[in-house]
Amino acid sequence: MPQKTSMYVSIMLVAAVLGLMLSVQFRAVNHASNGISIDRAQELTVELKQINKEKEDLSIEISDLTFKLNQIKQGQTEAISALQSELNKVRMNAGLITVSGPGIELVLDKPDTNTGDTQISPELMIIQDEYLLSALNELWGAGAEAISINGQRIIATTEVRQAGSFININLNRVVPPYQILAIGNPQELMDTLGITGGLQEYWRDLGIKVSLEKHDDLTLPAYGKK
Template identity: 35%
Template sequence: MSTVRLKNIYWSVALASLVLGVILAVQFRITSDMQHNEAIQRTQELAQQVEQMKKEHEVLQTQLLRMRGQLESLSTESLTPQIKEEMELATIFAGITKLTGSGVEVTLRDNNASPKFTDNPNANLVHDEDILRVVNELKAAGAEAVAINGQRVIAATEISCNGPTIRINKKALAPPFVITAIGSPETLESALKMRGGVVDYLQFFGIQISVKKLEQLTIPAYSGSIKSDYIVEKDIDT
């Protein structure tokens, strides 16, 4: 085979490789851009959903406070027992009043020992998801009110990691985390301590958790802002 022919073959292969490389690079760039755009779109959608939930909660809070004011302006004798009961339940669920009753106190602490199953030093630290597990289990077991380090948990409460602290109701809280809940002490304790339940799960991963039944405890009212920048005041009768 002649030298000229070999050179032609060489340059043909080189050119084909170059073209293929360019095509692959362009394809990779397009795919990466599509994935990036999808991630941005998903993040924006989630942010919009959170904002919408906040607005809806603010509307409900404002309506509740206004109705409460109108009812308080009426004579007590004119209120039926049913209306009184509904008002009391509404204020409990909204978290705008302090509550006292029996329940449980759950304390979560970081474990200073080395993690059992990983080299990650953060594995033995209390995270937001650990607190959420406890709170959700308490609510499922019938807790009427819950607080974390004195912060009342309501529908709009956000629980998220914030560096070495956990952010609750826009406040940075440090361990230990003391979760108080009003309800049947026996029922709440049993729900947490059931075999394979929350206590077993957290202890398996090294988190220190204790549950104590209390005959009386006090849960403060929600102290966050309920001011809205979007609600337009309107008379109920119109």
């Protein structure tokens, strides 16, 4: 009898397992028919792989293009800064910005009238525009980079013109003493004026008071600004 019992148990167990398997499988297959078939899933997986690869390629391309864009931007900023420095240089040459540097200070003052020296003619008692013009000419010739007279920056359109007993510079009336500031190599500027037979001597002979000084740091105003 125990042998028979164990046989019944084994038969029942096997039958139960078979029933379980069949029903589970039945459910799984039924479920599958509602969902996505394996083939479709595989197809989608392949597609997904392809798209992922494409995405990777595209992201590589993005980084490449970003790199190029950055380079171009860098080039652009370099070009802009080059243009900016060029513009600064041009503005400096045009006298549109305040400049500073080493140079000389030349002061011309009218002769004292109460010296009693009758040899000085009255028209010489005032400093002629020509003196200033020749001073400018000499200074430019000696390599001056920027010049101002009594705070009036000398630019391309600047006039130095006698107007009665005054001199007009940049349409502004300037009066003695005339302080001429020139930026450049101080020694050369000094030499060009102080050379024997040069302007300094000439002015002294005329009785004009001349003072010439070197400066390490001069600041010249921009055109149109006081």
